[in-house]
Amino acid sequence: xxxxxxxxxxxxxxxxxxxxxxxxxxxxxxxxxxxxxxxxxxxxxxxxxxxxxxxxxxxxxxxxxxxxxxxxxxxxxxxxxxxxxxxxxxxxxxxxxxxxxxxxxxxxxxxxxxxxxxxxxxxxxxxxxxxxxxxxxxxxxxxxxxxxxxxxxxxxxxxxxxxxxxxxxxxxxxxxxxxxxxxxxxxxxxxxxxxxxxxxxxxxxxxxxxxxxxxxxxxxxxxxxxxxxxxxxxxx
Amino acid sequence: xxxxxxxxxxxxxxxxxxxxxxxxxxxxxxxxxxxxxxxxxxxxxxxxxxxxxxxxxxxxxxxxxxxxxxxxxxxxxxxxxxxxxxxxxxxxxxxxxxxxxxxxxxxxxxxxxxxxxxxxxxxxxxxxxxxxxxxxxxxxxxxxxxxxxxxxxxxxxxxxxxxxxxxxxxxxxxxxxxxxxxxxxxxxxxxxxxxxxxxxxxxxxxxxxxxxxxxxxxxxxxxxxxxxxxxxxxxxxxxxxxxxxxxxxxxxxxxxxxxxxxxxxxxxxxxxxxxxxxxxxxxxxxxxxxxxx
Numbered sequence: 001x002x003x004x005x006x007x008x009x010x011x012x013x014x015x016x017x018x019x020x021x022x023x024x025x026x027x028x029x030x031x032x033x034x035x036x037x038x039x040x041x042x043x044x045x046x047x048x049x050x051x052x053x054x055x056x057x058x059x060x061x062x063x064x065x066x067x068x069x070x071x072x073x074x075x076x077x078x079x080x081x082x083x084x085x086x087x088x089x090x091x092x093x094x095x096x097x098x099x100x101x102x103x104x105x106x107x108x109x110x111x112x113x114x115x116x117x118x119x120x121x122x123x124x125x126x127x128x129x130x131x132x133x134x135x136x137x138x139x140x141x142x143x144x145x146x147x148x149x150x151x152x153x154x155x156x157x158x159x160x161x162x163x164x165x166x167x168x169x170x171x172x173x174x175x176x177x178x179x180x181x182x183x184x185x186x187x188x189x190x191x192x193x194x195x196x197x198x199x200x201x202x203x204x205x206x207x208x209x210x211x212x213x214x215x216x217x218x219x220x221x222x223x224x225x226x227x228x229x230x231x232x233x234x235x236x
Numbered sequence: 237x238x239x240x241x242x243x244x245x246x247x248x249x250x251x252x253x254x255x256x257x258x259x260x261x262x263x264x265x266x267x268x269x270x271x272x273x274x275x276x277x278x279x280x281x282x283x284x285x286x287x288x289x290x291x292x293x294x295x296x297x298x299x300x301x302x303x304x305x306x307x308x309x310x311x312x313x314x315x316x317x318x319x320x321x322x323x324x325x326x327x328x329x330x331x332x333x334x335x336x337x338x339x340x341x342x343x344x345x346x347x348x349x350x351x352x353x354x355x356x357x358x359x360x361x362x363x364x365x366x367x368x369x370x371x372x373x374x375x376x377x378x379x380x381x382x383x384x385x386x387x388x389x390x391x392x393x394x395x396x397x398x399x400x401x402x403x404x405x406x407x408x409x410x411x412x413x414x415x416x417x418x419x420x421x422x423x424x425x426x427x428x429x430x431x432x433x434x435x436x437x438x439x440x441x442x443x444x445x446x447x448x449x450x451x452x453x454x455x456x457x458x459x460x461x462x463x464x465x466x467x468x469x470x471x472x473x474x475x476x477x478x479x480x481x482x483x484x485x486x487x488x489x490x491x492x493x494x495x496x497x498x499x500x501x502x503x504x505x506x507x508x509x510x511x512x513x514x515x516x517x518x519x520x521x522x523x524x525x526x527x528x529x
Contacts, residue, residue: 050415071414080415087412089405091523100405103398104417152416 003028003188004049004066004156009057011041011048018044020212021057026156031182031189033199033220035234036209042192043084045209046158049190050074050081062155076104080154084161086145090134094125097133097144101151111151118147121177139170146178150185159191163198171195175202196234200224208233241370243491244484249376250445251483252383256438257453257460258467258475259390260431265469267407267427268323270330274337275435276457278314281341282307282436283443283452284349287356296357300440304433311432312425319428320421346450356443379441386434387476394472403427455502459486462505465512468522477520482508 002025011019018041026032034042048055051071059066066074075081080101089097098118102111119126122143128136133144142162149157162178163171175198182189193199200206200220207217208229215233216223223229230236257275264272272278282303289299314337322333360378364371394400406413406423413420442456463482467474486504489496496503512519 052411052414070419071411072417072419075415075417083412083415087409087415089408089412091408092401092404096401099398099401100413100416100418103402148416 001063002026002060003030003062004190005058005060006049007058007060009045009048009055009059011044011053011055013053018053018212019048019055022209022212022214024207024214024217026188026190029186029188030205031187031191031203033203033206034190034192034209035194035196035199035206036215037235038194040209041212042194042209043160046081046083046160046190046192049158050079075152078152078155079158080149080152080156081158082145082149082160082162084164086138086141088133088136088141088144091132094129094131094133094136094144097148098125098151101148102153104152114151114153118150121181122147139166139174142166142170142174143177146174150181155188157187157189159189159193161192161194163193163195171198178202196230197236238370239491242372243487245370245372245376247484247487248480249373249379249483250487251463251480252380253438253442253479254456254459254463254482255383255476255479256386256434256441257456258463258479259387259472260434260438261460261464262467262469262472262475263427263431263434265464267403267424268319269327270319270323270334271469272431273331273334273457274341275431276453276460277338277341277345278307278311278432279435279439279456280450280452281345282310282432283356283439283448284345286436286440287354287443287448288349290357296359300359303436303440307436308429308433312429314432315425315428316421320424323424342450349450351450353447353449356440356448358444359440375444382437382441383476386437387472390430390472399426458502459483459505462509464519465509466519468519470523471519471521474519474521 004026006022006024008021008023009019010017010021022045034045036042044053047053049059049066051069051074055067057067061077061079064077066079089100095115098115099111102114105111119129124140125143125147128140133141136144146162162174166174179202181187191199191203200223203220206220206223208215210233216229257279260275261272264270285306286299286303289302290296294302318333318337322330358375360375362375364373394404402413402418403423403426406418406420410420438456439453443452446452459482460479463478464475466481467476467478482505486501489504490498490501
């Protein structure tokens with residue numbers, strides 16, 4: 001059975017319908033990319049799963065329904081969401097940001113170990129552990145957002161446009177570390193990304209979203225290899 | 237010279253009471269960006285509860301403790317039951333809601349306890365100590381000590397505990413807080429509860445110096461606004477320092493500037509609010525929004 005099984009997911013902001021009923025699933029340990037142009041509804045898929053927009057449909061997560069629950073309760077069930085724009089607690093220190101990631105956990109010693117593990121993955125954060133997070137560079141804040149999400153020991157990691165606003169070289173380094181972490185932790189990931197080339201290298205499986213509908217889906221390698229699909233849907 | 241020092245110490249004591257109310261204002265403002273105009277009336281109401289318990293035969297210390305706990309619970313209930321419905325709405329709506337609460341609590345207190353003046357017992361003895369020729373009242377020193385203890389506890393709460401960290405996080409970035417599992421609504425309730433208890437403490441400290449009646453906190457609230465504006469509405473340190481500056485300058489002006497005297501002392505905070513808003517609207521310790529994209 002899939003870890004996440006979504007059926008007929010619809011979402012709207014006021015009168016504007018953004019998702020017109022989409023089906024997709026994420027297997028345990030799988031890395032799934034959600035691709036598509038601006039305004040296709042990619043971010044809304046993640047916001048719907050985290051209870052941040054009004055939705056209908058079903059989203060079955062490890063046997064329990066995710067939809068129509070408060071955001072904090074969804075997070076406590078093991079869904080960690082790295083939001084678009086990184087969601088930094090800017091006037092708190094780097095370490096405090098990481099501690100907040102583990103807010104729902106009760107094992108103090110484990111949390112301290114995990115902070116050190118995060119610093120192992122992202123040495124830049126360790127150098128700046130006492131600084132106000134708002135003073136970090138964009139790339140460092142994105143690392144912090146990922147590390148904060150990992151601090152909850154999530155069963156499902158939602159990543160929203162981690163490449164947004166970052167220099168190509170920074171993005172590449174970030175995805176390299178992400179790949180390592182996922183391999184090490186057998187992490188299950190749902191990634192939303194405009195940079196299709198990068199996302200297809202990272203992911204096992206991909207869905208292409210267009211105007212609130214799934215236009216196509218398949219193995220990441222197959223989509224990458226299909227020139228026609230690449231040109232018409234992904235624009236590279 | 238001795239007189240001068242006494243005036244300063246009394247000013248710091250009065251200022252500590254303003255600081256407590258200013259801290260309550262800051263607590264609520266930081267988490268919800270609401271300026272709670274009903275803060276003073278909530279404190280007055282709480283003080284009447286303490287008075288009622290005391291008159292009913294409860295020992296003073298126990299009456300005060302009970303009142304603080306009840307105020308904490310009432311503050312949480314007000315956030316959950318009333319303010320929650322308007323959070324994130326228009327600023328003007330919230331101003332009207334808290335002003336409405338101001339009038340409601342004022343009238344309710346009058347209806348329950350009447351409009352006459354009541355004496356309120358002091359928590360401290362009316363002795364005084366003489367230090368180097370300066371006479372300092374135990375009450376003044378006690379008030380300052382209570383404020384410092386409260387500030388210390390708040391510091392420990394916000395800097396050293398998980399709940400405190402979550403409260404700060406919820407104030408900075410509510411969406412992100414919810415995404416890491418912080419129940420933001422609970423944090424706002426907690427903030428209102430703490431503010432209500434802090435206000436109650438201020439009311440209980442100030443009541444023995446004035447008389448307890450429904451307008452007990454009227455001028456105190458204005459001084460507290462001045463303190464918060466001076467210190468910066470989002471700074472706890474600013475509230476305390478602001479409170480002291482207001483208390484001392486009010487006392488100095490009342491004592492040494494002939495035409496001000498006791499009657500025109502209220503001009504001092506109003507003048508300070510005016511100048512701060514003109515020269516440095518974010519206050520001495522307030523943050524001016526600076527962000528790196």
